[in-house]
Amino acid sequence: MWASFHLLQQSNSILKISKVLFFLIFPLILFSCDQKKGPSVITPAFYYWKTTAYNWQNPPESRKENYGKTMDSLQVKKTYLRLFDIDWDEFYKEPVPIAPIDLDWGSYYSEYELPTDHEYVFVVFLTSRIFEKSGMGDIIRLASNISTKVLIYQSNLLKKKARVTARKLGEDEWGARGSFIIDSLSEILRKQKMEIQFDCDWTNSTKDKYFAFLKSFKSFDKKDDISATIRLDQYKNFKERGVPPVDRGMLMCYNVGNFRNPTEKNSIFNVKEIKKYLNGDKYPLELDIALPVFHWMLWYRDNQFKSIVNGFNLDELSKDGVFTNEDGMRACLKDTVISNYYFRRGDRIRIEQPEITDVLEVVELLKTKIDIKGKTVAIFDYDKVNLEKYGLDKVASVFRAFN
DSSP states (O other): OHHHHHHHHHHHHHHHHHHHHHHHHHHHHHHHHHHHHSSOSSEEEEEEOOSBSOOTTSOHHHHTTTHHHHHHHTTOOEEEEEEEEEEEETTTTEEEEESOOBOOTTSTTHHHHSOTTSEEEEEEEEOTHHHHHOOHHHHHHHHHHHHHHHHHHHHHHHHHHHHHHHHHTTOOTTSHHHHHHHHHHHHHHHTSOOEEEEEOOOOTTTHHHHHHHHHHHHHHOOSSEEEEEEEHHHHHTHHHHOOOSSSEEEEEOOOOSOTTOTTOSOSSOOHHHHHHHTOSSOOSSOEEEEEEOOOEEEEEETTEEEEEEOSSOHHHHHHTTSEEEETTEEEEOSOEEETTEEEOTTOEEEEEOOOHHHHHHHHHHHHHHSOOTTOEEEEEOOOHHHHHHHOHHHHHHHHHTTO
């Protein structure tokens, strides 16, 4: 009798939870359908290329102002999130992960920086020398190790999404019902397909091993779509450079010059050079597009490249008499230490960034070369200070130009 009563109570409880899950999941399905039916020709996105998702120097309230708020202003709901780099370690004689992003999706405050309502594409950067040094056995192990690591990031992200959803429903995530909802929704989300992207500037000598890595990774992760970044020279010369065995590519429309050359005007973006690469046969992969809205400072000594530098305002230092303008570059007037960089008198710094008008000119050319309907256009990369320097409306104009 009591057993029957408890069984009836349990059945009623499960029925209630099932109803909650139905009303929880149904809007998600409608949302995904609305995304496809919307008037926008392309899906706007951003690359998030940082090693941390936090700004612990500020109180929690101010963190809300960061990535999520900026993306809402730009109507962006898709993020390409760099997880970690992989490079060859000479000591261990094997590929190792470098600079993994500090996410901790279990933290309450992480949602302030990276919103849970975004579609995330996980990105792993691979140096080409991995494939110069590795044997085929190393490549298979690398694919297996990365697959395991990516799966952990996926599980943590989906768990976080489920927790946030449970909170919005007023459920106690530590209670029995809340835990059941979180576990059930996590399991449902886990079955959905994600995209994993690999970023590697492969060469003719490393393409066979890199392509073998991509095939091996796909054998470990059969559920998700796999994409690869395509440089402009790889795009134009694909018959020689090869086409990666992936589901789709991301055409990187920038970095066309040699940043090590002190006489280069702008190695990030040069419309004339980009146009040369966009003339050719149709690329045999579905392509999304990445465009630059970033800047960097390149440091030279005795006409030799030393480093990319950051962490200080060069304009302010010019006002203070530390640097002066000289032939389109900033010349150091005296020995000085800035942000742990030791500059000598005569050192020069070149500031590079694309002009939005130039980016828009390339957009018009891309529209004639690539079928962009239904594709993603991603901007590289998110930097709050840099976006404010451009102005959000100018950045948004890049997305609008495709519609």
